[in-house]
Amino acid sequence: xxEYKHEYDDYFHRLKPxxxxxxxxxxxxxxEDISIEDLWRFLTEKAWKKPKAGVRVHELVSDIFxxxxxxxxxxxxxxxxxxxxxxxxxxxxxxxxxxxxxDED
Numbered sequence: 004x005x006e007y008k009h010e011y012d013d014y015f016h017r018l019k020p021x022x023x024x025x026x027x028x029x030x031x032x033x034x035e036d037i038s039i040e041d042l043w044r045f046l047t048e049k050a051w052k053k054p055k056a057g058v059r060v061h062e063l064v065s066d067i068f069x070x071x072x073x074x075x076x077x078x079x080x081x082x083x084x085x086x087x088x089x090x091x092x093x094x095x096x097x098x099x100x101x102x103x104x105x106d107e108d
């Protein structure tokens with residue numbers, strides 16, 4: 004995990020079984036390189052960006068199990084562009100539209 008401290012970081016070890024289960028689900032779907040740390044980063048930086056006071060463990064487990072591969076991959080793609088220093092403004096329109104696609108599209 005990164006040096007950034009999220010309010011829910013103390014729950015990481017209690018949520019490991021749910022994170023592992025979700026990572027294994029993604030392996031079945033063909034996404035073999037997603038670690039529980041990758042999932043945790045998505046959750047803390049995107050899904051749980053605004054921590055809820057008095058959150059309960061079952062709510063966090065529910066969020067993990069409801070996580071869709073499309074949401075995670077969109078996040079991972081944008082983060083990959085950021086880490087390379089690429090700008091989203093430099094993407095062609097069809098590339099940008101592909102990034103915005105969800106599983107429901």
